[in-house]
Amino acid sequence: MTETESFAYDVIVLGAGPVGENVADRTRAAGLSTAIVESELVGGECSYWACMPSKALLRPAIARADARRVPGLRGLVTGDLDAPAVLAHRDAYTSHWQDDGQVGWLDGIGADLYRGRGRLAGPRTVTVTDADGAVRTLTAGHAVAVCTGSRAVLPDLPGAADVEPWASREATSSASVPGRLIVVGGGVVGAEMATAWQALGSRVTVLVRGDRLLDRMEPFAGDLVAEALTEAGAEVRTGTSVTSVVRVNGAVVATTDAGDTVEGDEILFATGRAPRTEDIGLETVDLDPGSWLTVDDSLRVEGSEWLYAVGDVNHRALLTHQGKYQARIAGAAIAARAQGVPPEPAPWGAHAATADHGAVPQVVFTDPEAAAVGLSLAEAIGAGHRVRAVDVELGSVAGAGLYADGYRGQARMVVDLDEEILRGVTFVGPGVGELIHSATVAVAGQVPVSRLWHAVPSYPTISEVWLRLLEAYRG
Template sequence: MTAREYDLIVIGAGAVGENVADRAAQGGLSTVIVEAELVGGECSYWACMPSKALLRSAASLRAARDLDGAKQAVTGRLDVAGVLRRRDAITHDWNDDSQVSWVEGAGIDLVRGHARFTGPKEVVVEAPDGTVTHLTATHAVAVCTGSAALLPDIPGLRDIEPWTSRDATSAHDIPRSLAIIGGGVVACEMATAYAGFGTEVTMVVRGAGLLDAMEPFASDLVRSSLEGLGVDLRFGVETTEARRDDGGAELVLSDGSIVSAEQVLVAVGRVPHTLDLGVEMIGLEAGRWLDVDDTMLVTGTDWLYAVGDVNHRVLLTHQGKYQARAAGDVIAARALGRRVDDRPWGVHVATADHDAVPQVTFTDPEVASVGLTEAAARKAGRRIRVLDYDLSWVAGASAYADHYTGQARAIVDEDRGVLIGATFVGPEVAELLHSATIAIVGEVPIERLWHAVPPYPTVSEVWLRFLEAYGRPTT
């Protein structure tokens, strides 16, 4: 057994763990990062990057076919093999050499293998070849292990070996038919991607709509789009049994109907990667999310941090990286005896993931949202005004496409005169989102936004339309 000591041990070398380690190393701490799979983690190889690669080509083809002059030049069908080649290139064929080089260049040590706690600040790592390394932290350990797909307790489901999001984003054989259990972000994105490949897609959704945490019009527009792609949507039903036969799989639904498909994708939620981490050795319950404060310090400890999905605050890569910058700064500051708020640069504590979270769902059309929805704002007791605008009425939309379909909503806190929420649905509206995020996080007064002039003709002119709907400033 090899024994090593560091100021900070980071468990998990995904985007979150990399940022914690990098920020702490920049702060002067000796840092080691432990990874059981690929350096770069879920986002690089099985989530954000490959899923967007799978979606982009078909979306571009549909956009070209909706533009006179371009559609006449589109004479072929989507080359699925080409899409998969591009996905493989973006994931570097699931090779992490470039990520390892970055870690080494940042002055961070890397230990490969499965980590388990043996006590406070004590971690044992078992490598695939059986080599064991004992790590001790003088100051802190950061758990950045992320989350995994939830498999619900449906009779027969595990026996049919369904896909999770990992399988869907890394597949090299595209099924003729795919049944998706779920109606959230992963379910909608993968339904869009596989329908674009020509796969016959059926979605089994327990609720009455899609993307139920978002504005209702987002659900309606995505639903219309999926139906236009030929997706069979089954709402208000649950899967009561799963079974496999020679032709594929069958899902028995609560209304008595049966869905048959070559493959089944389960996309109904996430669970934390804490089950086989040895957290019971430090007084925590295995398989549970880790509760933290705004410095990412785990409740009841003074040395253990949990960053990213595993703390269940916001399960999004960009928010995890934001938390990671805060955690790395705080760990370094505390280790060196500095007050947390004494750092002259960077993020001190994470607060933007309370009610200013930006998120993009890369369906076609895209859904981009930040802050509170109307329902969430009213539930919170805010006195609000809702501003709605049809994006197809903006001049930039007509320049973008011949048949632009989109909708935008802004939520204004009337007591403070600031924006607290925004949702955009339409082609490539993701690029509108950061301006809304800045307005919300910066608490920019509505009257001041009149001086942020949007260029013409672009879809961002919707900001002017919001202001016109709200009314002219009084001063």
């Protein structure tokens, strides 16, 4: 292995997923020379193993469920999903795990792509080792941005490594439908993959250590999703931990803390994530390998003048859209500093990722969908706000009844009683994913409740729930 070449840039980006691509886009738009380093596929986790393939698997399940709730259509939607067609559609959305299109986009913005393993080698220096062992040294005049994302973590259980379990990547890319699937974990990945594979014909058992699914959202979110999964034929066990797993005659056998066993053809562990920082040379800049990186609101690593950590690696919000938001902020801050202009420290400015602190939106694409932004009631109380929760049954809204016969759902807004603004909003029900941006505008914009009263929802839409919520608050 020999060092062959050295190159100088204004900015070096480690990781060419959506976050790294957006940092590169913003710095190139500012006229800064930018190199981007990727060891796998350009486009990253979201494009090939997370957001895109999972939603391609889920969309047919949701569409069928919605159709079966519409009078006059219900009787026409019978039988099983065409699993091969769904999997083929998923493969198309991942570009068959080829990144030519994404590479072409990088070329179009003028960023230089280096394929290989990128590692920090001291301040403002990155080495890239390619598949042939050749090493290139890159130096950054202004910034290095770590955008390497996160990876699934398998639990330290007896037998776990030996059964070749699924993690999130395997769950979204499987070429066939398992006859029986055990899902360990009740977070977003567990709930979504249980929904998808149950709809595709797998017999799903979900084992959740806590007392509900989606435990970071309002309690009713997990309860409604679990109820729907059970009605669809899945088994959801809460308060259940797996103590060991073994593969016997091709089947996975999971033993629980209650001493009983659950059998499946595959087992998915959706039990947490860790930063992809274990082998990127953090020790060469006095940081701990494998750690989450703590940043300020301009996404610069605390204590550094040149190192940025954007997206999952800073552990603020492990969501693609939030990472892309951070990337836009980081790119603007890097460009400002490169031009000798101090970044704007004020909240809601061009160089501050203020939305990370209480205005983060998320949609869980289960049936029903669960969508939330900002703080839950428990989080708001824990943060010291004096708040009131306002709840409305979504099925009482005229638009919801037209959307689906027997519509079941729930809406909650958490109102700050001192400032008369919303601290958080949660919707659960069919189709609510498209409602959440209006709530995000209200929370991020700190729109007074008195002003929201004049934002008139169209009739008859599900959005009329806003009127019902405000009426309930006013009493």
